[in-house]
Amino acid sequence: MPSNSRDHDPENVTVRDASFHLFRNLGFDRIFGNPGSTELPMFRDFPSDFQYVLGLSECSVVAMADGYAQASGRAALVNLHSAAGVGHAMGSIFTAYRNATPLVITAGQQARSMLPFEPYLYSVQATELPKPYVKWSCEPARAQDVPLALARAYCTAMQYPRGPVLVSVPADDWDARTSLVQAREIDFTIRPSAASVASIADALRKSSRPAFVVGSEVDRNGAWHQMVRLAEQQNALVWVAPASSRCCFPENHPLFAGFLPRSREGIVSALQGSDLVVVIGAPLFTYHVEGSGPHASDSAAIFHVTDDPNSAAWCPIGTSVVASIRAAVEDILAKGEPTKRAMPTGRPAPQPVSTGGSAIDVAAMLQVIADNRPANSIIVEEAPSIRGDIQNHLPCVRPGSFFTASSGGLGYSLPASIGIAMARTDASVIALIGDGSSMYSIQAIWTAVEHGLPITFVIANNHGYAALKKFARVFGMDGALGSDLKGIDFVALAQGQGCGGERVFTSDALKQALATASKRNAPYLIEVVLT
Structure with missing residues (x-):
């Protein structure tokens, strides 16, 4: 026993x-x-x-x-x-x-x-x-x-x-x-000081063109709905911080401005029209390429709200407030006042793309997934070379509906989708993984099979590490050594672990494959061969 x-x-x-x-x-x-x-x-x-x-x-x-x-x-x-x-x-x-x-x-x-x-x-x-x-x-x-x-x-x-x-x-x-040790109750909530909340609320009141920048901590801390109400109270545009790993704001909302790039000049350019930037739940200054010049426009006041004291310490400019994100957003919302400023114009809604033809490209693949995913679906993504396309054609509009790695490392999302499916039995999980990324942890499919998890694994096969090829241009290179992948049979790799699967070459075939996957009470792998 x-x-x-x-x-x-x-x-x-x-x-x-x-x-x-x-x-x-x-x-x-x-x-x-x-x-x-x-x-x-x-x-x-x-x-x-x-x-x-x-x-x-x-x-x-x-x-x-x-x-x-x-x-x-x-x-x-x-x-x-x-x-x-x-x-x-x-x-x-x-x-x-x-x-x-x-x-x-x-x-x-x-x-x-x-x-x-x-x-x-x-x-x-x-x-x-x-x-x-x-x-x-x-x-x-x-x-x-x-x-x-x-x-x-x-x-x-x-x-x-x-x-x-x-x-x-x-x-x-x-x-x-x-001897036995008893579990202890600890309340980890840290509320911001009244003075800090008043400063942010006062700055919002005086601002003519405020903007919020939100990050993963908003979703992780259960502050998603409060953040939406705060943006609507202030009629302020909302950007997603660079390299965020969660859905932090509904990407079809009229106040959604888009995703900030991971470059100094790109961030300054995107926020140029704002006289106040309130960063909530993320470092604003997450860079992936070397830059120069100011970190933000001289005309913009910066407030930074985070639950990470280290992030507050290295933040190069602005006023940082260390507090639990949900508590901070609730307090700012309670202290704020509905604004009379006009509604700003958010990001234009991306136009649907054609899904016809005898082959399938990235945009068409994402459009088919967007059109055919269940309403309660969770996207677990690790396809860095097409992340911009994902942000355009596969919008996430609910809390807890998107996960990826904030580290930039590969091999996370395919096995992470298994843990997510175990925790969220109320949702459909779609793991959208690049061909190169999948090979870091392809053996995780075996665990999905053992536990009978109905995950749809979509392998976007563009025959290489396309993100690396793109990034080579930053260094003035035409290509990247060791970035081509050929001859890998992803369906066979799945079937060898007891997982069903199929390879598709067209949008119609992908639509049919997604329908097949949705009817199975087991994992299913779809390899999409991209043009």
């Missing part, structure tokens, strides 16, 4: 029972992992009320947990194998850090009695290995302190700005004796 700490003396239980007792009380009911030898004692008599979600690589495992945490709004529990497993997972840990995703990661370690001899599969500096992309890491000095370390790890992961944490646990710690 699975062990249960409630059947034992609370002052004399195993570290394993105390840990699962804590996990249970913190609301965890599953562990994402790829097990190794040093983790096996953790799972002895695995509790029947927990689910083990197996991924076939550590990088995919962390991305699945990231997607689950992002979509559920709760921390996710991850188990990795010693140094090798943490090393394999580092790309996704980096993304989780940039995504501000609360992950509690346990990592295996060799038995304490072996540590002086640097044994096989030993993590030499277990707490240093994941830095700087974890908020906190710990290998407890005593076995009996493991549950306390896990309790602190959870609180640290959930504190804004949220993020991953890691606890390294020697293999023999799990059978040691300890």
Whole structure:
């Protein structure tokens, strides 16, 4: 029978029972992992009320947990194998850090009695290995302190700005004796000061052409609807900050202005007509190319509202306010006054594109998806070379309806869609992935099959790393070495893992394939061969 700490003396239980007792009380009911030898004692008599979600690589495992945490709004529990497993997972840990995703990661370690001899599969500096992309890491000095370390790890992961944490646990710690640790209630809400709110409200009142710039923290913090009301109260245009990983504002709203570029000159140009810019839930100055000149127009006052003190510290100009995003937006909304200024003109609605013809290009592919996706669909995207086209032809108009990686790293979104589908059983998940991106984590499809998740994987096959080819122009290059991909059969890769699929070459065929996928209670892969 699975062990249960409630059947034992609370002052004399195993570290394993105390840990699962804590996990249970913190609301965890599953562990994402790829097990190794040093983790096996953790799972002895695995509790029947927990689910083990197996991924076939550590990088995919962390991305699945990231997607689950992002979509559920709760921390996710991850188990990795010693140094090798943490090393394999580092790309996704980096993304989780940039995504501000609360992950509690346990990592295996060799038995304490072996540590002086640097044994096989030993993590030499277990707490240093994941830095700087974890908020906190710990290998407890005593076995009996493991549950306390896990309790602190959870609180640290959930504190804004949220993020991953890691606890390294020697293999023999799990059978040691300890006491139960109770889950604690902590309110992490930080309200902005009355003076800061008054300053922003006063600046909005005096402004003739204000603009808001919103970022991922708006959606992550549940402030989406409040942000819409604030924009409407002020009749102010709303831009999406560079490299945002979530849908922060309805992209069909009359006040939606568009997406800011990741360049200094581009941001200044886009915001040129505004005399006040209020940035909420993102760094405004996320650059991808070297630039010069001012960070913003000299005529524009800048306010920056963020839950990340570090972001506030490096922000080069303006007045920063560190606070919980939902609380800040609510307070500014309550202090603000309906404006008499005229309604500004937002981004023109993109025109539908033709989906006829004997071949299919990017715009036509996105138009077909937009026309045929369910109303409750969630788009999980990792196709950086066509992101501008996605923003034009596949608009997102609901909170929690779009996810991608804010890190710029590849290999996140395909496995993340699995975690998102687990957390959002009320929605249809469409994973729109580039051909190059998909190969970083294609084995994650196996987990989708094992759990019977009805995800539609759309592989946009343009035969290479097209984003890299485009970016080569920044350096005055005509192309990029090693950016062509040919001869990969994505349908065969899916079928080899038990997932149905088909290859399409036309818009009509894609429409039919999407209809087929929507009727299946299982994952389905559609490879779209693009012109």
